[in-house]
Amino acid sequence: MRRQLGVALLLVLAGCNPGRTTAAFFYAQGRAQLEAGEYEAAVRSFTRALSLNPVLAVAFNDRGLAHYHLGQYQNALADLDSALHINHQLEASYNNRGLVRDALGDYRNAVADYDQALLLQAEDPLALNNRGLAKYHLHDDESALADFNRALQVRPGFVLARNNRGLVHLRQGQPDEALADFLAAMRGDPTLREAHVNLVLVYDQRGEYDSALAHGRWAQRLGRPSAIGFNNLGMAFFHLRQYDSALAYFDSSLARDPDLVLALSNRGIVNQQMGRTAAARHDLQAVVQMGTDPGLSADARRRLARLRP
Numbered sequence: 001m002r003r004q005l006g007v008a009l010l011l012v013l014a015g016c017n018p019g020r021t022t023a024a025f026f027y028a029q030g031r032a033q034l035e036a037g038e039y040e041a042a043v044r045s046f047t048r049a050l051s052l053n054p055v056l057a058v059a060f061n062d063r064g065l066a067h068y069h070l071g072q073y074q075n076a077l078a079d080l081d082s083a084l085h086i087n088h089q090l091e092a093s094y095n096n097r098g099l100v101r102d103a104l105g106d107y108r109n110a111v112a113d114y115d116q117a118l119l120l121q122a123e124d125p126l127a128l129n130n131r132g133l134a135k136y137h138l139h140d141d142e143s144a145l146a147d148f149n150r151a152l153q154v155r156p157g158f159v160l161a162r163n164n165r166g167l168v169h170l171r172q173g174q175p176d177e178a179l180a181d182f183l184a185a186m187r188g189d190p191t192l193r194e195a196h197v198n199l200v201l202v203y204d205q206r207g208e209y210d211s212a213l214a215h216g217r218w219a220q221r222l223g224r225p226s227a228i229g230f231n232n233l234g235m236a237f238f239h240l241r242q243y244d245s246a247l248a249y250f251d252s253s254l255a256r257d258p259d260l261v262l263a264l265s266n267r268g269i270v271n272q273q274m275g276r277t278a279a280a281r282h283d284l285q286a287v288v289q290m291g292t293d294p295g296l297s298a299d300a301r302r303r304l305a306r307l308r309p
Helices: 002-006 022-035 039-052 057-069 073-086 091-103 107-120 125-137 141-154 159-171 175-188 193-205 209-221 227-239 243-256 261-273 277-290 294-306
Strands: none
Touching (some): 073 091, 107 125, 125 159, 175 193, 193 209, 261 277, 261 294, 277 294
């Protein structure tokens, strides 16, 4: 589930008045580049600003965000640590460091960062949503649900919290509540790819495969799906017995995230269904060796025992 929800967090930008100083000019330039998605250019601008003002905490914070977007998580952590060393009251940096730790799978320390952010800015809906997502990854569903509910009380139209709450409902065996949340998130923001990806999953579980594929196609139009998005599409094609298409989507999922054990398990099942014994054995043995999901590992062992030599 790590990357299912990957995609459902907002970044916090710390404010700064550019003024007339050269450091402030480069900082403002970096902010504009960061917001435009020009992350490498933003890193260069923030670095110029910091060369002129080495204690500009917000520049460390925002350069950390640029590194985060570039997947340079250790650099991001170093910058956010520096921001907080300079200004330990910078709520945005705790929130953003939590995002980086989420990306690294360090959910417990991410929760600690979000706790600190909420101490500095009580009932910040972004921090509540982010903490709820980290708790979801820790399988602390009741606490996650409380955070999402509170975020929605503070900001009723917060589509990310609505989408993420749906994930908790789905895992708790409440598909109708999950469907309502995913649909509400999609209606609130039709461009929210995560809502379409999750609708693929819930419609697939309900046996409504045409609806699942329709939302999968919408997700693809909105951009390249995440690993879990490709996996969900693969499951819809699997249930439609379109095994070649299912296999292609599971391959795409694992190309995005080679450690996504769910996609690996599903690909093994498709290979088994297609009579591709060697490929099925390879995938299922990998699921057992990874051992990250006891349920999937047990299922893989059962399937391996049934495969012919």
